[in-house]
Amino acid sequence: MDNRPIGVFDSGVGGLTSINALNEVLPDESIIYFGDTARTPYGSKSPRTICEFSLQIADFLEKQGVKMLIIACNTITSVALKEIQKAHPTMLVQGIIEPAAQEVAKVCNKDNSVGIIATMVTTQSRAYENALHALKGDLNVHSQACPAFVPLIEEGAIESETMDTTIHHYLDSFVEQHKIDTLVLGCTHYPIIKKEIEKCCPSIKTIIDPSMALAEAAERMLGIHDMLAEKKTQKNIFYASDLSADFVNMINRLGITGDYRLEQHSF
């Protein structure tokens, strides 16, 4: 048993899409979230810069006394997971790509055409293809980078014509060419536009949001180490490096419940 909080982080508002799943699966855990809203997006930065920023956040969260780091960001997981584990050898660290791949491998077989949409960095890293093929070598996997989604989401341009046009731009020919039937939201920002994607791409049968798989993986890891909390000991805290109205609006938009406190911290 360990009542210390868990640290959850992302380049911005994206990781907030994991908070409802975490609250549901781990209701007794206290959460400290960090969104690097001042430096988002990460998805088009160099792996070296992403590692540097992520290590700063991990250090910050460790200083806040967290018992575990949950990387609610595919981009960071794809290029910085090992660096973070190396820098924090005694800390539990859970990335998002492995649980996401396990979820996909559970529901898909070689007859599916699986599309992974993600940032440029995640796509170029081939982290999803590698994780999926390690689990099921015959899976039919295709990737598409959608670099304009994150800046639009961070600006709150969600139910907009610009968003619909951008979805059509990235996905129409991708879905048609590869006959995609299962789409994996390989960026934690994308669940925020899931409804828009469903509307613009009606031929896709299944859209996989890995947030529940991430929460369940975190629960397993805490359980294995006998570090599940017995009860919530503090309000959740949401840190942003730029505590803007957009950040607060996203917390409300996602219907994140329970008492929480907002804080700003910049590096």
Ligand code: DGL
């Ligand atoms: N939410 C992040 C992810 O899951 C990326 C956002 C960004 O480009 O900063 O990949």
